Amino acid sequence: MSIKKNDPGKVLSLGKDARGNDVYALSVKGERGMVYRLVNSFLGLYGIGENELSLVDSGAGDNFYLLAGLLFCRFHLLAPLGRYLIFCGVKKHYGRISQLTFDVQSRSGKSSLTAESKL
């Protein structure tokens, strides 16, 4: 799945999990705090309960490979190298990602939404 450069903050639907929760992805470069405030403020604006949406920051533990890969992917010729580094980074990071996912699944009840954010 690719997010276009001019689509920062776009909420992408990834499907439903085994418990029936809707899972979304949201990608914003920087502005981590502002995104949290935006989402929480939106929920307050429309009187939506906080348990209806869980915002999970999956980008907090990004490693060197992932960051270098993302950098290389910006340049057309270095994109294959970038993809390889991202692959290595995800592989190294996989344990933490799966643990994060497990934690989120264990604390989320049915019918609530989960937005996986990569800030």
Place this chain on the structure above:
Amino acid sequence: MKIIYHCYGGAHSSVTAAAIHLGLLPENRVPTRAEFCAVPLYDRQEADEHGHFFFMGKDQAGHEVFLTARRSRPGVLENIFTGLAEIFGIPEDDYYLVNVMGEVNLTMKLGGFLSRRWGAVRVGRPIVAMGTQAAYLQLVKLVQRVKSEVGGYSENTVLQRKHLSPGRPGGGNSHGTPGGGGETGQKFLEPAVFEYQKK
């Protein structure tokens, strides 16, 4: 309908636009610096509040007016807002995002930077107020365009309906028609219901 004015820091242009919308500032003349400074939230918002929606009040047509800061990322605000609205089944005609940055001049940017970023309020606030005075009539026009887009106001207070390019997610749809229910005359003398609170 919720009308949300947004700009970089949510301290000057969006506050001024929201105040014009609510009748707290006059539409027929440029206010004094003291009048600007008397508007709640003018030159007040701090960086750690960026992203919050501040409720400014209800206008004559019953629309709720908010303002927010989104730094230099208007796309992030619009995408997140429309994305969440879609998820929770909120219709597109229930909100209206208005980007006010198009009306901001260099003086406002300089004054706002000095006052908000550097904390030099005594130096920055008069400069930003001067810049707001220079941009004021453009802000009035923007607010009038917004009012003509959302409808529900008296014909005396709005211009002809025009396409509003910045800040409107999903194109330039218009909602409702002008006319009916609105109050005429000098709104500055009779401000709309006013309050603000952090949402």
